[in-house]
Amino acid sequence: MPATPRRRPATRKGRPVLTREIIAAKALEMAGDQGFAALTMRALAAELDVTVRALYNHVEDRQDVVQLAVDALLTSWNPPPLHAATWQESVAAYAASLRALYRGRPRALLVSLDEDTPPASVHPNRLRNLDRFLRLLREVGLELPAALAAHRRLSLLVLSFVLLVDGPADRAGDGRSGLVPDDWLAAHADLDIPTLREAAALPLPTPDEQFDQLVASVVAEVRAGLSPE
Numbered sequence: 001m002p003a004t005p006r007r008r009p010a011t012r013k014g015r016p017v018l019t020r021e022i023i024a025a026k027a028l029e030m031a032g033d034q035g036f037a038a039l040t041m042r043a044l045a046a047e048l049d050v051t052v053r054a055l056y057n058h059v060e061d062r063q064d065v066v067q068l069a070v071d072a073l074l075t076s077w078n079p080p081p082l083h084a085a086t087w088q089e090s091v092a093a094y095a096a097s098l099r100a101l102y103r104g105r106p107r108a109l110l111v112s113l114d115e116d117t118p119p120a121s122v123h124p125n126r127l128r129n130l131d132r133f134l135r136l137l138r139e140v141g142l143e144l145p146a147a148l149a150a151h152r153r154l155s156l157l158v159l160s161f162v163l164l165v166d167g168p169a170d171r172a173g174d175g176r177s178g179l180v181p182d183d184w185l186a187a188h189a190d191l192d193i194p195t196l197r198e199a200a201a202l203p204l205p206t207p208d209e210q211f212d213q214l215v216a217s218v219v220a221e222v223r224a225g226l227s228p229e
Contacts, residue, residue: 018050020058024068031069032105036114039065066115073108074123077101082132084139091222092215094133095158099211102162103170109159137222146225154218161214169207179204 026047031039041062045052059065079097082090102109130151137147180200185193205213 018048018054018058020068023048023055023058023065024072027065027069028072028105028108031066031108031111033107035107036066036069036111039069041065066111069108070111071123073101073105074125076104077125077129079129079132082136084136087136087140087222088219090136091154091219092212094129094136095154095211095215095218098155098158099162099166102159103166106162106167109163140222141226142222143225146222150218150222150225153221157214157218161211165207165210 023044027039027044030044030047039062041052041055044065045055048055055065059068077097080090080093082094084090133151134144134147137150138144142150180196182200185197185200
């Protein structure tokens with residue numbers, strides 16, 4: 001009988017055996033919480049409770065680690081199927097998949113600001129999912145330049161929403177983020193800002209409600225660009 005290949009043990013002395021997958025997951029966790037600038041080989045080794053030398057048994061250098069983290073992030077991005085017959089729902093589902101991806105590791109989104117990544121390192125999902133979204137918009141009658149503009153608008157809106165709305169709301173722990181924190185207004189009780197005080201007193205939609213409004217604005221933009229039948 002052929003010999004059964006030996007499987008690498010999952011742990012050694014009670015600790016997980018170091019792999020590129022484990023390194024990628026920890027690097028993404030650190031970048032998502034602190035940004036890629038905080039991702040040094042020494043800091044990563046400390047988080048994994050290994051030596052820097054042990055890291056170099058699995059990765060070439062820090063750039064390799066950054067690429068592993070980015071790949072891990074984009075590998076998890078799998079939007080649901082997009083259908084022209086229900087394109088409004090498909091646009092909303094695509095936007096929701098972006099929001100979930102960004103929200104899970106918000107500071108990792110700033111990789112383009114923190115790192116120089118070569119063009120060849122772009123993950124296939126980034127290209128494949130963009131192609132699917134553009135194809136959807138073309139199938140419902142949008143010209144390609146307009147489809148590209150709609151995608152740019154959606155991407156920018158979701159990115160800024162996660163950083164400026166979801167982020168503060170998640171950190172607050174109550175799922176809400178006020179227009180202006182009450183303690184800001186209280187600290188400047190003598191400041192003449194009557195309109196802002198009136199606006200701050202109004203009920204604020206939840207982040208989910210605000211996100212639905214954002215998606216609706218993109219859907220309306222797409223609809224306006226469709227050729228009349």
